[in-house]
Amino acid sequence: VTSATKEHLLQIGEVADRVGLSLRTVRYYEEVGVLTPPTRTSGGFRLYGDDHIAQLLTIKQMKPLDFSIEEMRELLEARAALETSTSARRRAAARETLERFAALAADRCTDLRKRLRSAETFAREISKEAQAPD
């Protein structure tokens, strides 16, 4: 899928370290189809390239927004389509998907802000309660 230019390939341990995920998590993302399968050594060791790292970083960015695996897959697919597809129709569709996700992300931000306010209130309440004389 990628260019044949020799890029330095990484084993799963290096990759996991670099993006801050567990080995299991990296394998899981491949298993559910959100991370494109890496090449393998003849012995079966996974070898990842720069595009895999990029995918994983995107996934990691989406996690704090509570996006599901299915949603991550959709976004990564749209992004890949924008990078590689030459069909105008496909590119337009991909753009639309990205727009949809931008809106969704904005909604999640609103949710997070609400959560934060509620959390701050809770923290204050508990602190007061601990210090109340009674």
Next chain:
Amino acid sequence: VTSATKEHLLQIGEVADRVGLSLRTVRYYEEVGVLTPPTRTSGGFRLYGDDHIAQLLTIKQMKPLDFSIEEMRELLEARAALETSTSARRRAAARETLERFAALAADRCTDLRKRLRSAETFAREISKEAQAPD
């Protein structure tokens, strides 16, 4: 455990409605011991009082902070001890627990702020990408 003054008791459906949780979730909280078991009708229907509602509201407040069930149980226990126990030692211990949770809650707030910033960045990036001409 509570006073014998006649309080208007509620069935689980009313309770779930009022606090915004599912029936299953309310039963689950009882099952894992974070919600004190309600009284029952002779036919087995659960009847909840005001203290149950208060507990559930506290639980609901803790959820956006990603507290585990175990942590919720601990905080509710400390809070109950502060309300009912007359032992000075127990009250002091309960206060300490609450202090600990106040600090924990503050940490979670910091995490949420970080998440929010990361989320905002992501939303901006996606929006830009969708509009980029290329």
Next chain:
DNA sequence: TTGCTCCTCACGTCACGTGAGGTGGC
């Protein structure tokens, strides 16, 4: 050959969701 890294099952976990099949109570 010794380590260290990797491999694939496969079962466990947390916080519930979702029926199935059956009863209570106004």
Next chain:
DNA sequence: TTGCTCCTCACGTCACGTGAGGTGGC
């Protein structure tokens, strides 16, 4: 008696964690 609400299993789900037992590659 009819509905509507409730009951208890019990299996499913999502995103992984956690061994078990076995091999690759410098």
